[in-house]
Amino acid sequence: ETGVTQSPTHLIKTRGQQVTLRCSSQSGHNTVSWYQQALGQGPQFIFQYYREEENGRGNFPPRFSGLQFPNYSSELNVNALELDDSALYLCASSADRGNLEQFFGPGTRLTVL
């Protein structure tokens, strides 16, 4: 059984640029959630995708957007990067949208200069 994988591991961007982060969910899981974890803080929910549709969103602006593909892998896109977007971005998969037992990937560390 393959766990959740994310790419890239690290990324450095400048303010105003756009970034795409990728996630492959655990085998058999159809639901993917994205979280932002600032240094010294717990993860904050960005949004969740279930069977290619957005299924809930946290308190993040529209420049944070996502996609889920037929194989249940997912992308997180962030436009017009700001310095405060520097964080660890975590992807978590679960077996179904009603299942809060989520399994996390190692994360992508984004630095915005």
Place this chain on the structure above:
Amino acid sequence: QKEVEQDPGPLSVPEGAIVSLNCTYSNSAFQYFMWYRQYSRKGPELLMYTYSSGNKEDGRFTAQVDKSSKYISLFIRDSQPSDSATYLCAMGGNKLVFGAGTILRVKS
């Protein structure tokens, strides 16, 4: 006021000690309660998952939920240096809300 409050620590204990980690919450709609362990530069790893008041035990770990007090705890018995990590409580109904995490250091 945050929905979930967790003391950030750091909490430093000698090897073999019993560790108590706690969270309080304000949202009575929360139905599911979890504890995650996060090592430095890694993603969170699910340790315990409960959905009712009471105790749940798994090896050296015991999770306790008191819904009437809106208080949850994680106890670690016979703590080991390998338990040194950040422990995150998480809870929710249709989405997860995390605490800020408690840094635990177990000294050998």
